[in-house]
Amino acid sequence: MGQPDVSTDALVxxxxxxxxxxxxxxxxxxxxxxxxxxxxxENYGGFWFVTxxxxxxxxxxxxxxxxxxxxPDAPDGVSYQGEMGVPRPQGQPPLGIGEVDGPYHLALRRALTPFFCTGAVDKMRPFMEQSVHWFIDQRIADGQMDLVLDYASPVPAILTMRLMGLPYDDWQRYANLFHSVMAASGGDEYNRAIAEVPAMLDGLGKFIAARRADPGDDLTSFLVQFDIEGTRLDDSQLLDILWNLIGGGVDTTTSLTALSLLHLGTHxxxxxxxxxxxxxxxxxAEEFLRYFTVNKQLSRTVSRDTVLAGQQLRRNDRVLVSWIGANHDEREFDDPGEVMLDRSPNRHVAFGLGPHRCIGAPLARIMFEVMVRAVLERMPDYEVDLDGVHTYAGNPTMTGVGKLPVTFTPSQSLGTPRPQ
Structure with missing residues (x-):
């Protein structure tokens, strides 16, 4: 790619x-x-780092x-590398919503927005509340639980299964895969996790075929019947979209909730x-989104020569956008290193901005509130076992918690019915 003509101060x-x-x-x-x-x-062939x-x-x-x-082999001669980082992780399927552009992306966004708008999310709230209390009920009498494995992981995963039309009992298989890939520090650990992806995609392909044959009222059934200018999505497009939606559903909200509960447990x-x-x-919710910025960085490819903050960027350059860097910018946020629960204004960019802003933002906000509120109401004295906490290590793109063991004063189950 070659080094651009930049000043010494701009070289890192x-x-x-x-x-x-x-x-x-x-x-x-x-x-x-x-x-x-x-x-x-200058590392990894060179890229711009925007903070x-x-x-x-x-x-x-x-x-x-x-x-x-x-x-990567676009007809205009640009090697578009997607948004998953520099370099792009090996074995990662394309993101069917995040890594497409133009009219196709806009058509998908318009079609999917009704499933994630505030009104649709409000209708999901009773199921969320039932789920959080059912999972707490399973451990409340024990006086101890893991707030990730027993709670923050299964609740978003089951909601995702429900939204997509997948069997609830599959939640752990999907959640474990995505958490393992995100938490892996690289090398053999990452290779073992990513090796499970082909089998997962094969299963999703069979699920798509079943929904084509017998549609229901779930999001997958909508997608198999959706068309753009008279043409329905093919199996490859559907797989990429489902992979994107399921990954976003079972990992990011889990990480936000777990990091917030860890912080509240130690402050x-x-x-x-x-x-x-x-x-x-x-x-x-907005402050923890800003402070932790679960999705820390995403990449872009420059499609045409441009100037950004006085730097000359060239067509085909790669760019790494640091959302967490922006969310801790002292020129925008007073005392950005402090959590202020009443911070206002709070123009964070944890969900991105522009045409690719996170479509699931309304759902993430409500799920955070429901999950954190239930913990603080039912086990307000929880203590974190810091020696047992496992956070994501070595992942420059995502942050999260793999294990969060806590103890608390035991109490009675509410007898909440199992979510179904």
Whole structure:
């Protein structure tokens, strides 16, 4: 690709996949924002690293110049590398919504929005509440549980199964796969996790075929019957879309909820503030979204020469957009390193911006509130076993928690019916 003509201040040389970067990400990003919010990193063949809030929002809103799509052999001569990072992880199927652009993407967004709008999410709330209380009921008398394995993982996964029309009992298989891929630190661990993907896709292909033959009233049934200008989606498109939706459903909300419960469990003043002032749940959701920014970075491909924050970007350049860098920009957020449950305004970019803004944002917000509220109401004195906490390590794109063991004062089950 070659090094562009940039000033010395704009040249950086660090490995964003390294343990050192993972430990010091916020500090490194802060230094870059002050020195050069759009910097050229020479590793992995070279790419632009964007950390400043203004530059990140400009990239996010200009989907034509900064392409999301994965099309390495595009006819226009640009090698579009998708949004999954630099370099793109091996073995990852294309994201059927996130890694497409243009009229096809817009048509999909318009078709899927009614399933994720505020009104549709409000109708899901009773099922969410039933699910959270059923899972808490299973462990409430024990006085101990794992808030990831026993709670924050199964609740979003079961809701995703319901939305897609998949059997509820399959939730653990899908959740375990996506969590394993995201939590893997690389090498053999990642290879073992990603090796399970072909079998999962094969199963989804069979599910698609079954829905084609006998549609129901779920989202998959809608997709197999959906057409764009008279042409229905083919099996490859459907697989990519389902992979995208299921992955977003079973991992990101789990990570947001688990990280928030970990923080509240180790900051008693904030936990008590939220217990005493439940009207803060909506603002608290936005603040934890900003502070943790579960989806930390996504990549783009430059489709045409452009200037960003004074830097000359060339057609075919790769760009890594740091959402977490933007969400900790001191010029946009006062004391960004502090969690303020009542922060306002809070123009975070945890869901992205522009045409590819996360379609599941309304669902994630409500699920956060329902899951965190239930824990604080039913086990308000929970204590985190810090020695047993496992956080994602070595993943530059996503952050999350794999295990979150806690103890609390035992109490009686509510006898909540099993979700069905």
């Amino acid at each position: 040389d660090f490995d964003h996949h390294s343990d050192d970067y993972q430990r010091n990400e916020l500090r490194i990003n802060a230094d870059l924002r002050r020195r050069c919010p759009v910097a050229w990193n 400043g809030y203004d530059a990140v929002t400009e990239v996010a809103r200009d989907g034509d110049t900064f392409a999301h799509k994965y099309e 008693r003043d904030l936990r008590q503030q939220l217990i005493d002032h439940p009207e803060l749940y909506r603002r608290a």
